[in-house]
Amino acid sequence: MxxxxxxxxxxxxxxxxxxxxxxxxxxxxxxxxxxxxxxxxxxxxxxxxxxxxxxxxxxxxxxxxxxxxxxxxxxxxxxxxxxxxxxxxxxxxxxxxxxxxxxxxxxxxxxxxxxxxxxxxxxxxxxxxxxxxxxxxxANFNIKASEFGQKFGDWLIYIDAKDDKKYEKVKLFKTDNKLDQFIIAQSAVLDNKEGNLSFKLIDGKAFYISHEELNQINYRTMDINDSITSKKKYTxxxxxxxxxxxxxxxxxxxxxxxxxxxxxxxxxxxxxxxxxxxxxxxxxxxxxxxxxxxxxxxxxxxxxxxxxxxxxxxxxxxxxxxxxxxxxxxxxxxxxxx
Known part of the structure; x- marks a missing residue:
C-alpha cells in the first residue's frame, strides 16, 4: 500500500x-x-x-x-x-x-x-x-432611426429613436393582396426567446385594412416574431x-x-x-x-x-x-x- x-x-x-x-x-x-x-x-x-x-x-x-x-x-x-x-x-x-x-x-x-x-x-x-x-x-437586424425601407422579417419598419435594443415611436407595415396591416407603438424592445427574435411592442394600435372593412385593436403589449426560419435541422x-x-x-x-x-x-x-x-x-x-x-x-x-x-x-x-x-x-x- x-x-x-x-x-x-x-x-x-x-x-x-x-x-x-x-x-x-x-x-x-x-x-x-x-x-x-x-x-x-x-x-x-x-x-x-x-x-x-x-x-x-x-x-x-x-x-x-x-x-x-x-x-x-x-x-x-x-x-x-x-x-x-x-x-x-x-x-x-x-x-x-x-x-x-x-x-x-x-x-x-x-x-x-x-x-x-x-x-x-x-x-x-x-x-x-x-x-x-x-x-x-x-447583428443583421440593425435598424437605424429615421430611415425608410428597413425590414423586420416580412414587416417594413420605421423608428424615431433607438437606444441599444429599445426603440421609440415604432411603425410596422405589411401588405398582401387581400389585407394591409399597420401597427404603431409608443416603444418596443428587441427580445430573444430561445434563439428566435421578436419585437415586444408596448402601448399602441394595430389596424387591419381590407377592401370591405377596417379593424382597429388597441393593445398594451404585442409580440411580432421574426419570420426567418432557423437553420438548425436538429433540436x-x-x-x-x-x-x-x-x-x-x-x-x-x-x-x-x-x-x-x-x-x-x-x-x-x-x-x-x-x-x-x-x-x-x-x-x-x-x-x-x-x-x-x-x-x-x-x-x-x-x-x-x-x-x-x-x-x-x-x-x-x-x-x-x-x-x-x-x-x-x-x-x-x-x-x-x-
Missing part, C-alpha cells in the same frame, strides 16, 4: 504541472478563436466568458489524455533515473504489477473522458451554435438522441469514433508507459518525453485515418492494432530485462 501511495503521489506531482500548462495554452487558443468572432458579432465580457465555459469540455478532452499519458511515463522515468525503480523491482513489483497499480485510475479516467466527449461536447457545441446564430441574427434533447439521430443518417461518425478512441488512449497505451519509463540510467539516456510525443502523434494520425476510412469499425481496429503494437514494443524493450 505504501508503494502504491508513493507511486500515485509521484504521478500527481508530474500530472498537475503538465495538465495546467496544456490547459492554459489550449485556453488561450480557444479564447483567441472566440475573440475573432467579434469581427462578425458584438459580445460583451459576460458572453465571452459564457462561450469560454462552453469550450471547457473540449479543452479538457484535448489536454487530459495527453497530460495523463506523459505524466505516467515521466513518473516511471524519474524513478528510473533516481534508481528507485530498481529498489521497487527488488520488492517483487515487476512492470506488469506496476501497470496493475495504475490501471484502475487510468480506466476511470477513460470512462470520464468518454462521458465528457460523447456526453457533454455535443451539448456545448449545440449551445455555442445556437448562441452564435442568435447573435448573428441580432438537442440529450446526447443519446443526438448521436442516434446523426449516426442513423451516417453523419458525424468520424467525430464519434475519434472521441471514443482519444478517450481510451491512456488505457490502451499502458504498455508504452513501462516501455518508455523503464531504463537503466547508467547505460541509457532518458528519452521518455521524446518517445511519448512520437507515440501520441502516431496514435492521433492512426485514429484520424481510421475514423475517416473505416468509420465505426475503427472502434475495434484501432485498439487492437495499438495494443498489439505496444505489447510487442514492451516485450522487446522492457519485459526481457525486468
Amino acid at each position: 505504501k508503494i502504491k501511495s508513493y507511486l500515485y503521489s509521484q504521478l500527481s506531482l508530474s500530472f498537475l504541472p503538465i495538465f495546467l500548462g496544456l490547459y492554459f495554452i489550449t485556453s488561450i487558443i480557444f479564447l483567441v478563436k472566440i475573440a475573432s468572432l467579434t469581427s462578425v458579432i458584438t459580445i460583451d465580457a459576460y458572453e465571452l466568458f459564457k462561450l469560454y465555459l462552453y469550450s471547457v469540455p473540449k479543452i479538457i478532452f484535448f489536454t487530459v489524455p495527453i497530460s495523463f499519458f506523459i505524466s505516467l511515463v515521466i513518473t516511471l522515468a524519474k524513478l528510473s533515473s533516481e534508481y528507485e525503480l530498481i529498489v521497487i523491482t527488488s520488492f517483487g513489483l515487476n512492470p506488469l504489477k506496476i501497470l496493475k497499480i495504475f490501471f484502475p485510475a487510468t480506466f476511470l479516467l477513460s470512462i470520464a473522458l468518454i462521458i465528457v466527449s460523447v456526453g457533454l461536447i455535443p451539448k456545448t457545441n449545440y449551445l455555442t451554435e445556437s448562441f452564435l446564430e442568435v447573435k448573428k441574427k441580432e 438537442f434533447t440529450n446526447s443519446y438522441d443526438y448521436w442516434n439521430y446523426y449516426l442513423s443518417k451516417g453523419q458525424d461518425i468520424d467525430d464519434f469514433t475519434f472521441y471514443i478512441l482519444t478517450s481510451i488512449f491512456p488505457l490502451i497505451s499502458l504498455f508504452l508507459v513501462v516501455a518508455f519509463g523503464y531504463y537503466n540510467p547508467r547505460y541509457e539516456k532518458n528519452r521518455a518525453i521524446a518517445l511519448s510525443l512520437i507515440a501520441i502523434v502516431i496514435y492521433y494520425i492512426l485514429t484520424k485515418y481510421l475514423t475517416k476510412n473505416v468509420l465505426l469499425h475503427s472502434l475495434y481496429i484501432a485498439p487492437i492494432l495499438w495494443s498489439i503494437g505496444t505489447y510487442i514494443l514492451y516485450s522487446k524493450l522492457t519485459k526481457k530485462l525486468y
